[in-house]
Amino acid sequence: MxxxxxxxxxxxxxxxxxxxxxxxxxxxxxxxxxxxxxxxxxxxxxxxxxxxxxxxxxxxxxxxxxxxxxxxxxxxxxxxxxxxxxxxxxxxxxxxxxxxxxxxxxxxxxxxxxxxxxxxxxxxxxxxxxxxxxxxxxxxxxxxxxxxxxxxxxxxxxxxxxxxxxxxxxxxxxxxxxxxxxxxxxxxCDIETAQMLWLRQDWMDELGLKAPETLDELKSILKAFQDHAGSGGTGLALSSDIYGNNFDIKGWCNAYGAYPKYWIDDGSGNLVYGSTTPEMKEALGSLAALFQEGLIDPEFYVNDNDKAKEALVNGKCGAMYGYHAGSLWPLQDVVDADPEADWRPYALPVKNAGDTIRPGIHMCxxxxxxxxxxxxxxxxxxxxxxxxxxxxxxxxxxxxxxxxxxxxxxxxxxxxTPVTINSPNKNQVTAKAIEEPLKTGDPGDLTGEQYSMWEYSYKAQNGDTQLWGWNRVFGADGSQQLLMSYQNDSNVELVYDQFFGAPGEVMTTKKTTLDDMLDQVFIKIIAGQEPLESFDSVVEQWKTAGGQDMTDEVNEWYASSK
Structure with missing residues (x-):
């Protein structure tokens, strides 16, 4: 060469x-x-x-x-x-x-x-x-x-x-x-950090259920799914990684206006850490109530993501919060185990009917x-x-x-090649480009990755369950279509993490320890091992241990970035 x-x-x-x-x-x-x-x-x-x-x-x-x-x-x-x-x-x-x-x-x-x-x-x-x-x-x-x-x-x-x-x-x-x-x-692609709700659509159809708009409606679906799954069934999939891309609590918290691990403007021109707000406390209280009703795996706090996936694969759970690629993993594994299984992504349910949907977004x-x-x-x-x-x-x-x-x-x-670059909106562009060709079966002049995604999705539509996950990303009713609705729906307001600067000295040296301090108590609150009031005390401990200094550091950056 x-x-x-x-x-x-x-x-x-x-x-x-x-x-x-x-x-x-x-x-x-x-x-x-x-x-x-x-x-x-x-x-x-x-x-x-x-x-x-x-x-x-x-x-x-x-x-x-x-x-x-x-x-x-x-x-x-x-x-x-x-x-x-x-x-x-x-x-x-x-x-x-x-x-x-x-x-x-x-x-x-x-x-x-x-x-x-x-x-x-x-x-x-x-x-x-x-x-x-x-x-x-x-x-x-x-x-x-x-x-x-x-x-x-x-x-x-x-x-x-x-x-x-x-x-x-x-x-x-x-x-x-x-x-x-x-x-x-x-x-x-920042929009792809937004959460969505994944539900087993075959169960939804079999039980005659409709898309949940509120958390109460979601709770009813979780109960119906649990009964449908029989002995050992559970409601909402959750793992010990409570802020992961899947099996996490972020989407549930967003319904309460809570944005854990995000820096959010408090309305006065200052940033606060989303894990420490009153809204976060309320969200944790509602998750604790869900746990007490038996609608969360009683051992979620010791389950990693692979362990949490087992309930889905075994047909004992049909709901999880996740991100746009959740159909590729873990849900493709569910379909591999049961080709009759089907999952669909839904917009985040809100706390009260009529509320604006406010998914959290961070700079990716x-x-x-x-x-x-x-x-x-x-x-x-x-x-x-x-x-x-x-x-x-x-x-x-x-x-x-x-x-x-x-x-x-x-x-x-x-x-x-030594220099590459990503295309942040290419998945949305691809979903739009293949929408009509998926209906007609004719790829037309599609080339490159767009042709590949059309081919995968079209094969999945025609019975190739090994490619099911790709169709649930790019095809009709897929995750990319849902993300585009987040961007275009007047009833959706994207909430951005406002800190995107380089970590300061305090954040660099203390943030991991400070997050662990909060998260250990949060998991115990959800699991009923600590009372909800422990939230207030751990937030005070967080501030004293360096959280307040980190907040001051972040706000100094925030003021200089305006």
């Missing part, structure tokens, strides 16, 4: 950039390394990076952590491919004139963190990194990265600009310090690209993002079957 000679001409006429890689702690999230190459590169610390590139190309430096699946999934199926020599590096050379190099490929995520921290301390980071909020703040404070907004404004394609805009203002604000934008967000973006101050041409990062979007995401220009997922057992080829 030698670099093509045409790249020499291109390199001669372009002003090009030394680049670096992407991912948390300076890694490239797209492509891990094979073990032998990783160890060699780790020991030699990139003998060629920074020198003249292959065949006159401009060398661009990256770092990354090893992913053991790459050896079997990619390299074993692509003869001669390596991290620095593959179809993506060929494309980058031909189109942009860059020679992809890695300063190091760490054999583990922990070692990658160590090596990146050492590089930060020495001021010798790779030219382009993809880091979390905390690392970005440290890079900014050390003066190691550059303002990217001028380069983004000038070089980003319209497609990339629209894609970043779809990630929301918070993702940009999170990488902006003193008015300077030091990052390009690896945007993710967790990583940002940044460019080293020593990078001669920071615009090269934007050029590589443009190229990735063209080949993988653009509905008109993509070559998905070449550069993303060729098929026939070769999947995830997109991981070979």
């Amino acid at each position: 030698a670099k093509k000679m045409s790249a020499i001409v291109l390199a001669a006429v372009m002003s090009v950039t030394l680049l670096a890689g992407c991912g948390s702690k300076g890694t490239d999230t797209a492509a891990p390394a094979d073990s032998s190459a990783a160890q060699t590169t780790e020991n030699q610390e990139s003998t060629d990076a920074g020198t003249a590139g292959e065949e006159g190309l401009i060398p661009i430096t990256f770092s990354r952590a090893q992913d053991s699946l790459m050896e079997t999934d990619i390299f074993a199926r692509m003869e001669g491919a390596s991290y620095e020599d593959n179809l993506w590096t060929d494309l980058i050379a031909e189109r942009l004139g860059y020679d992809v190099k890695y300063l190091w490929i760490a054999s583990s995520a922990d070692l990658q963190t160590q090596k990146f921290n050492a590089a930060m301390a020495a001021g010798t980071i790779p030219d382009i990194v993809c880091v979390n909020k905390t690392d970005l703040k440290q890079l900014v404070e050390a003066g190691l990265v550059v303002d990217l907004k001028p380069y983004f404004d000038e070089y980003a394609s319209d497609f990339v600009k629209d894609l970043i805009a779809a990630g929301g203002d918070a993702a940009i604000q999170a990488c902006t310090y003193d008015g300077v934008q030091y990052g390009i967000p690896y945007v993710d 973006t967790a990583n940002w690209y940044a460019v080293s101050k020593d990078c001669a041409h920071p615009e090269a990062l934007i050029e590589m993002l443009n190229l990735y979007c063209e080949k993988v995401l653009d509905p008109e220009l993509n070559e998905y079957a070449v550069y993303a997922n060729p098929g026939d057992g070769l999947e995830g080829v997109w991981r070979l």
Whole structure:
């Protein structure tokens, strides 16, 4: 896979950039390394990076952590491919004139963190990194990265600009310090953090039940489901991970205006921790009452998610709060065990009839690209993002079957490129695009991922239960349709977590301990092992142990971010 000679001409006429890689702690999230190459590169610390590139190309430096699946999934199926020599590096050379190099490929995520921290301390980071909020703040404070907004404004394609805009203002604000934008967000989909209620639709139909609008109506359904399940039946699935994506309490709490682990404006311009509000106390009291009525597994507090799933798979439970991909896991396992089972997502029930539905939303973006101050041409990062979007995401220009997922057992080829980006609203766009083709059975001009999701959903509609979960994400009455209704329904108000800055000193050192202090008591309150009044005392303990200091720290950031 030698670099093509045409790249020499291109390199001669372009002003090009030394680049670096992407991912948390300076890694490239797209492509891990094979073990032998990783160890060699780790020991030699990139003998060629920074020198003249292959065949006159401009060398661009990256770092990354090893992913053991790459050896079997990619390299074993692509003869001669390596991290620095593959179809993506060929494309980058031909189109942009860059020679992809890695300063190091760490054999583990922990070692990658160590090596990146050492590089930060020495001021010798790779030219382009993809880091979390905390690392970005440290890079900014050390003066190691550059303002990217001028380069983004000038070089980003319209497609990339629209894609970043779809990630929301918070993702940009999170990488902006003193008015300077030091990052390009690896945007993710905030709306997909919203909770929904998943119910066994075959039981709903069999029992003649309708969609619950209130918690009382949901409680009636839980009782009916429990009776239907027979001996050992339970009402609402819950696990000891009370804030997970599935089997959690967030959706129930939202009905009371409670947003655990979110920072919420208290109405006076200050932020309060959602786990400590009066609304949270009320929500816990109602969950305790549900537990006392036998509508929550009596051993939920010792059950992890896999254990909680057993009641669903065994036909003893038909309700859970979850997120948009709940149909892929754990609910696909239920259908695998019982092909007659069917589940549907429903909007969150409210406390009282007529209340506005207020799902909690938080910024899902967790990583940002940044460019080293020593990078001669920071615009090269934007050029590589443009190229990735063209080949993988653009509905008109993509070559998905070449550069993303060729098929026939070769999947995830997109991981070979050192710079990738997400499309935050692509699932909603896909659900819209395949809606009519699913009715007609004709995919028309669908391509790439949209065609794949149509194919999976269409097969599921026609009896392939192994693909049932995909249809419940993208098909009619699926989770993406529900999320779009959250965005468009006048009776829905999305409530955002208002803190999206880098953690301060108190939050960094104490938040995990402070959360554990609250959560241990909350679980005991739900299980009837502590009285509801324990909420007040543990919140006071939380404040004294550092919660108030953390709140002050957050509000200092909040005031400066306005």
